[in-house]
Amino acid sequence: MDLGIDRQALVPVVQQIVSAVAHWIRKEGVSPGTRLPSIRQLALDNLLSQSSVIEAFERLVAQGLLATRHGSGFVVAQPAVTHERHWYEGAEQGWGSFTDSPIGELKLGCGWLPDDWRESDDISYAIREISRTDTGALFNYSTPLGLPVLREQLLKRLTQIHVTTSLDCILTTHGASHAQDLLIRTLLKAGDEVVVETPGYGNLYRQLAFQGVTLLEVPRASGGPDLPALEGLLQTHRPKCLFINSLYHNPTGTSLCRTVAQRLLELARERDFLIIEEDVYGDLQHASCTRLSALDHDDRVIYVSSFSKTLSSALRVGYLCASATLIEQLAHLKTLTGLGTSRFAEAMVATLLSNGTYRKWVQRLRKHLSAQMAATLQVLEDEEWQVFAVPAGGMFLWARPGIPDPLRLQACARRLGVLLSPGALFSPTAERSDWLRINVAYAADQRALALFRAMGPTRSTSTILKTTGM
Known part of the structure; x- marks a missing residue:
């Protein structure tokens, strides 16, 4: 079996083996129970180490594509019943x-990032570290605002990106989507109007629609929301909020430019609306960039971010920054609906931030x-x-x-x-x-x-x- 391994590719060899075998099974319609070539033979034919082939086969077993059979090595697994x-x-x-x-x-x-890109050793170290130092309270509820040691680290990070805030203005959440949900349920009611970028984040649209909120669409341009379109909307509508993804926008990849940012803040003051700024991709920045939260905004900008995109989607750790009065309301709703966030996950992120690993x-x-x-x-x-x-x-x-x-x-x-x-x-x-x-x-x-x-x-x-x- 020729796996077509490309040793110049950025994709790791093990993942190339997994993809090649999965493609072969799908393309050829290989019957369940079909025996694969021996690990030794496959490695020899493709100039691979046997350990790489073994690791790839184990991943395919975990994915349900292969199975082990005593005396027969690895065989094609019986597929699970799925919808087309x-x-x-x-x-x-x-x-x-x-x-x-x-x-x-x-x-x-x-x-999200490919599994092969993740550095599991760093996360494993963080788990061992917090297990050693925080055993007494590790599995207890966190505080309403979130784990204090994490919020202190977040305050340092926000200061580095010129977002002025304080500890009592930071609230941790189960990721950015949870932060947006808390904001939507606190700030909006059915029938209210909000401005959203299009194209934009589909899950946000669904959250708003679920609450009965009316969406006013503004096209996303290369430097942010299309200002003439937004100004035209504001002539006939009075939205409560504008939702924006400033840096490395999902899905266009564009970032907010300073002139657009300044005009957005002017419009927010003139038309009396809040801006919810999502910044889940902001840590990927290479050079200088513009965040609305880093400009003078008179508490009209609420900052939302998360570590789910850069660390792991399974680590549901996000946070938001807003006025102390609004944070108090959000913390009450957070406790009422979920009894708080995960102390364990927040301790992991705090460790990775404090020791420089992140x-x-x-x-x-x-x-x-x-x-x-x-x-x-x-x-x-x-x-x-x-x-x-x-x-x-x-x-x-x-x-x-x-x-x-x-x-x-x-x-x-x-x-x-x-x-x-x-x-x-x-x-x-x-x-x-x-x-x-x-x-x-x-x-x-x-x-x-x-x-x-x-x-x-x-x-x-x-x-x-x-x-x-x-």
């Missing part, structure tokens, strides 16, 4: 999740993402894809084939085993669009590269699939 999947998640229902996607598929448009990890992550961003942009340019804007950092690109062809894209993505995030997922009305969110951390995978090339203007899907061995 589409070439992307959620379009039929309007919204989707990649968390329950078919095993072995490439989640090219997902919103800072060093983010520095390495920025370099890795920067290289992936440059490489992906080059491939898309070569294949004549259209890119909405060239981001200064972060993990997202908003792009579409130079000659949009939804049917061809659908066929190619299905054949290659690629899950996409189409534009409909980032529209408040689920409006169909040719644009796709691309997570550059996954774009070096051979399946992603084959998709980009297949959608070039001078190539056919069948030609690309043949030349890439897919």
Whole structure:
């Protein structure tokens, strides 16, 4: 079996083995019970170490694609009963999740980092450290505002990015979505109007709609919300809030420019609305940037952030900064609805912040993402894809084939085993669009590269699939 290992790729060899075997099982329709070549033979044929093949096979067992059989080694597992999947998640229902996607598929448009990028040793160290030093209260409830030692670390971090606040103005949450939920339920009621960016974060749209809030759409431009469109809306509407993703916007990858930021604050004062600024990708910044929370805003800006995107989606640790009066209201609702946040998770993040591990990890992550961003942009340019804007950092690109062809894209993505995030997922009305969110951390995978090339203007899907061995 030729696994087609590319030793120059940024994707680790073990993950390439996992992807190649999963693709072979899916493409060939291999029957359950089929025996795989021996580990020794597979390693020999592909010039691999046996330990790499063993680790890859163990991952495939954990994913349910392979099983072990006494005396037969590894065999193709009996598939679990699932509903039919589409070439992307959620379009039929309007919204989707990649968390329950078919095993072995490439989640090219997902919103998190690949498992192989995570540095589990640092997290393991933090677990051991807090287990040794905080055993007496480790599994108790945290305080209403959050673990004091974490909030002290957050205050230091906010000071470094020029966000002026104090300990009693910081509240920890179960991630950024929890922070937004608390704000929506505290500040808004059914029938209220808010301004949202489009394209934008789908989960925010759903949270607002669930509360019966009316969404006023403003297009996202390269430097932030489209100001003429916003000013036009404000002539006839009186929104309570504006929700904005300032840095490395999801899904376009763009960042707020200073002139737009200053005008937004002027409008907030003139029209009397609050601004909820989400900054979950802000730690990925490379150079100077503009945050509304770092400017003079008279308590009109509420800052929301999280460690779920940079550390782990399983570590549900987020936080927000607002006026002391609002924080008191939010803390009451937080306690009423959830009895507080996880002391264990917050102690882990506090440890990683205090010992410098998180800072060093983010520095390495920025370099890795920067290289992936440059490489992906080059491939898309070569294949004549259209890119909405060239981001200064972060993990997202908003792009579409130079000659949009939804049917061809659908066929190619299905054949290659690629899950996409189409534009409909980032529209408040689920409006169909040719644009796709691309997570550059996954774009070096051979399946992603084959998709980009297949959608070039001078190539056919069948030609690309043949030349890439897919």
